[in-house]
Amino acid sequence: MDSQSVPSSETMDSPAHIVKVLYIMIRREIEAVLRPLGLTPQQGQALHALSQSPGLTNTELEHQLMIEKSSVTSLMNGMEKKGWITRRSHPEDARMRQNELTEAGQQMNRSAHAAVEEVKLRSRNALTDEELRQLTGLLSKLHQVYRQS
Numbered sequence: 001m002d003s004q005s006v007p008s009s010e011t012m013d014s015p016a017h018i019v020k021v022l023y024i025m026i027r028r029e030i031e032a033v034l035r036p037l038g039l040t041p042q043q044g045q046a047l048h049a050l051s052q053s054p055g056l057t058n059t060e061l062e063h064q065l066m067i068e069k070s071s072v073t074s075l076m077n078g079m080e081k082k083g084w085i086t087r088r089s090h091p092e093d094a095r096m097r098q099n100e101l102t103e104a105g106q107q108m109n110r111s112a113h114a115a116v117e118e119v120k121l122r123s124r125n126a127l128t129d130e131e132l133r134q135l136t137g138l139l140s141k142l143h144q145v146y147r148q149s
Contacts, residue, residue, distance in 0.1 A: 033115040044116065046075055047109035055098040057090060084108055
């Protein structure tokens with residue numbers, strides 16, 4: 001399957017496969033709406049995480065974003081160079097650094113959030129409220145299965 005093709009309905013027979021295909025399709029749309037802002041999806045996720053929890057350390061971001069330590073370091077270095085974050089020493093451990101959004105980072109997060117919400121709205125609009133509740137419940141149930149392993 002090349003990177004642009006979508007599998008036929010005959011191959012869409014397992015929940016894992018459907019989730020994978022949907023993830024890829026939604027991620028492509030998110031990449032497309034973030035690209036004009038000069039953002040990658042990982043930068044957008046980091047901005048969002050820092051807007052929700054100012055002062056996260058690289059280790060905390062590593063766990064939240066589910067990426068490697070070296071990737072977080074590179075991500076934070078790039079975002080600092082762009083003026084989106086500042087870093088300060090952790091009050092309890094001077095070896096650790098806390099990351100916080102600057103005003104420019106907060107503005108970029110608002111722009112990214114609005115763009116990503118437009119993409120997410122397509123999914124929400126395709127389902128009734130009841131269907132959305134059912135889908136969320138079922139996906140949450142599967143998430144718990146894999147989270148415990």
